[in-house]
Amino acid sequence: MIISHMNDIVKRYGSFRALDHVDLEIEEGEILGLLGPNGAGKTTLIHSLAGLIKVDSGDISLFGKVLGKNMMEIKRQIGLVTQEIAVFEDLTARENLEFFGGIYGLRGTELKRRVDETLRFVGLTDRAKSLPTKFSGGMKRRLNIACALVHRPKFLIMDEPTVGIDPQSRHYILESVRELQQQGTTILYTTHYMEEVQSIASKVAIMDQGHVIAQGTLDELIENIQHEEKIHLEIIEEPTNDVLTELRNLGGVKQVIQDKKKIQIISSGGAENVDNVLAVVKKVGGVRSVTAEKPTLEDVFLTLTGKTLRDGKEE
Ligand SMILES: Nc1ncnc2c1ncn2[C@@H]1O[C@H](COP(=O)(O)OP(=O)(O)O)[C@@H](O)[C@H]1O
Ligand SMILES: [Mg+2]
Incomplete structure (x- = not known):
C-alpha cells in the first residue's frame, strides 16, 4: 500500500527551484533511501512532506489524506528526525522524551512506559538522568531520534541522521532503523552516503538539483543501466x-x-x-x-547525473 504520494511538487526560494517537479511514492513498510548530494533538495522535500513548509504547486498525500487538511491527525503519525539536532540541553534525556511524548498527548503511566521503552531502544537507559551537554555527538543523535520515536509513529522521516558521529553510534542507528522496519514502521531515510542506502534501504530514490531522477529497488536501478x-x-x-x-x-x-x-x-x-x-x-x-x-549504486548515480556523489559533498 502506498502511504505517501508527492505529485509534481515545485518549491521555490525566490526564483530558484529547490524542488523542481518532484514525484515520489512511499510504500508502507519500506525503508526508502533518499540519496543525493548536499544541496539536492532532500531537506526541502522532507520538510514539505512533514508539512513544515508550504510548496508552491503540486500535492502531497499521507495516509490517504491530502496534506493541508487533517494536519494534526497526520502529524501524530509522523516522527521527524531533523538534520540539525534539536533537543533541550537543559533537560535530562528522560525529561526531553517526556516533553516530546507530552506534545503528542501521552500522559501518566503510558508516557512513562513509552519513555522507558524508547530510552532502551536507543541505548540511553543508563544516561536517562544526564543532560545532553554531557553526551557525545552520537549519544545526542540517538536522543534526537528517540524524541521522534516516543509517540510510536507509523512513519519515521530521518534527515541525514548519521552525519558527524562515531562509527559505533552509526552502526547502532542503522541497526535500529532495520529493527523499526521489522516492527512495521515505514521509514524515509535521507543521506548522501551511498553505502548506507546500499545496506539498509529496500527502495532507493535518487535526487539531484531539485529532481527525483530515479526511484526503485536497488536491483531495478542497476538493471536500468545494465x-x-x-x-x-x-x-x-x-x-x-x-x-x-x-x-x-x-x-x-x-x-x-x-x-x-x-x-x-x-x-x-x-x-x-x-x-x-x-x-x-x-x-x-x-x-x-x-x-x-x-554496476553499483555509485555507477547508477554517475550515469544519471554525470557526476560522482563525492563531487557535491563536504564531510
Ligand atoms: N530557506 C531557504 N532559502 C533559500 N534557499 C534555500 C533555503 N533552503 C534551502 N535552500 C536551497 O535549496 C537547495 C536545496 O537545499 P536542501 O533541501 O537543504 O538540500 P539538501 O538537504 O539535499 O542538502 C540548496 O541550494 C539550498 O541552498
Ligand atoms: Mg539536508
Missing part, C-alpha cells in the same frame, strides 16, 4: 594523451578515467567494446590485467 559496463585495465606503459583520446573516441565509450597505469572505462554494452579497447592499448605495450564489473 547495458553499461565498467572495464578496468591495468596496462604496461602509462598511456599517452593520444591513447586516451583514442579510447574516448571509440564507439560506445562514455567515460575514460586514468590513474597512472590504471584505466577505468565506462561503455555501453557489447562484446566488441572490450575488443576495441584492447586493440588500442595493445599498440602501446599491452595489458597486465582486465576486469569488467557489475
